Amino acid sequence: MLEELEVRNLGPIRSALLSPNKAMTAITGETGAGKSMLLSAIRLISGATASVARVSAGADSAWAQGIFDVDENGEATRLAQDAGALDIDGEKSDPDPDEIGRQELFLSRMVPASGRSRAVLCGHSVPRNVLGNVAAQLVTIHGQADQMRLAAPARQREFLDMAADDTAERDAYRQAWQQLQIIDQRLSNVTNQEASTRARTDYLRESIEQINKVDPKPGEDEELKEKRSRVENAAEIAQGVGSALSALDASQVDSDSDAQGASDAITHAIQALRTIHVGGSFGQAADRLESLNADLSDIVFSLSNEVDTDGDAEGLDAINSRIHELDELTRRWGPTLEDVIAWRDKAVFEVEDLDASPEKIDELKAQHQQAFDDALKAALVLSKKRKDAAAALANTVTKELSALAMAGAGLEIRVVQRKSASKDKTVSKNGEADADSSTWPLDGNGIDDIEFLFTPFPGSPQLPMGKSASGGELSRLMLALELSVAEKRTAGSSDMTFIFDEVDAGVGGKAAVELGKRLAKLSQTSQVIVVTHLAQVASWADSQFVVSKGTAKAQSASSKASVETTVNEVTGDARIHEIARMLSGSESATSLDHAKELLDSSKL
Structure with a gap:
């Protein structure tokens, strides 16, 4: 507003x-x-x-x-x-309820x-x-120039769809139409292959075969590089782990050793503190040492599992060879193995679409026929909704025109299903048809050609809107149309x-x-x-x-x-004077009285 x-x-x-x-x-x-x-x-x-x-x-x-x-x-x-x-995320302080x-x-x-x-x-x-x-x-402006826009078939279709309240039917059709376009594109790609397309197919197949031969796993290259690093540094790791275990718990390195490790020292410290029976922080210190000793035991256990596990120097060549194979893949289709695998999976589907074998073409033709059947069925449902609405809207507008000093004027809204002249088609009682795209041409808006035909006065031939009326007649026609769809246009909103x-x-x-x-x-x-x-x-x-x-x-x-x-x-007397001027061009007592009477009577 x-x-x-x-x-x-x-x-x-x-x-x-x-x-x-x-x-x-x-x-x-x-x-x-x-x-x-x-x-x-x-x-x-x-x-x-x-x-x-x-x-x-x-x-x-x-x-x-x-x-x-x-x-x-x-x-x-x-x-x-x-x-x-x-x-409008911010909330107004103390908002007015209205x-x-x-x-x-x-x-x-x-x-x-x-x-x-x-x-x-x-x-x-x-x-x-x-x-x-x-x-x-x-804003909707109805001036002579603006009314001419409704002469366009697309605007007439939009107006009729609003009057028909056919959003659900249009959405269902558009979904079916989009699916049909996808299948049509795939079929076109297959049936119109050229040398470049076949070369692309060969490249994809060779690439898929090469990737499958290596058979990469996500993250495998990083795991191998980490393993290679451990093998290459096995001596250093063994020496470091052995020294650490000797200091922490010598028995993990030499079962006959009598040397005292860190774990033994902490155990003795705990026992010493537990013998103190005087209140204070001694017990708390012992508890903390026990917690420390437990963590120490976990560390010793983990390190002991590392002893003699990374010294497989003989497998280093195999690891390097595998890493080289994986690097070749990431260099061509990477940058990561995940990208390589995703590229291969996508290439598999592309090869299927580019495969121009008779079986593939027949399969896509069958899919096309099913998609067209679905789209045509949805188009016929939409067409029926439009036809019903067109008849009701035209009847209502014609009545409004009579009340607007245009008795004998009328509007006809034609909803004509497009058909090719090559062959007649029949629609069965359940609304289904012999679906053939050559004889039932669909487009993104359905199967209908829509035309608003206006008769401005009795005896006048029916002519398309915009070519058959004066500016005033068109304005009244637009008013009649707006009155006819006012409730639908403003449903839930003013x-x-x-x-x-x-x-x-x-x-x-x-x-x-x-x-x-x-x-x-x-x-x-x-x-x-x-x-x-x-x-x-x-x-x-x-x-x-x-x-x-x-x-x-x-x-x-x-x-x-x-x-x-x-x-x-x-307002007030000033408005009465303006109405009087409009009535007679003067502001005489008679015209002022007439203006008051007119204002008083102009109430719904």
């Missing part, structure tokens, strides 16, 4: 601050007053292309900023976090009089497309802001009242901002801002006065 829009030096607007209502806001004013600049400001913070021509005369730059209140766990917040522009789970996003854009524009998200400079991606989750421009073109009387009522209805689930010339539409708004054009004072005697646009909220 847009909390605040601030604009500086954009066209005739030198400075403006707009705080839209949470529900419906009307922006009114004389033709040419500059209402379009407010829409330009919103487009700028939505990532639109910037034009230096929009910078106010004499200003160094134009600037616009929108502050949005959003769901802390919503998609817009996630995108801002992914861009590194937002960190603010729990909410987050403010600041989207701003600076356009210099010369040079490149700058996009800023929550105080961080970001690429323009990042600002656009975040804004796309927050973050979306809808902005309508030219929606009242060619409308008047009761139809204008109904148009305002429909916008107010949409504002019950989303924030709505409408730029309008009709009092019957503006009267339904919860707040109203007037855009006025005046003459700014000259800065000096030599300078000329300039046109300046101001934006002000009107």
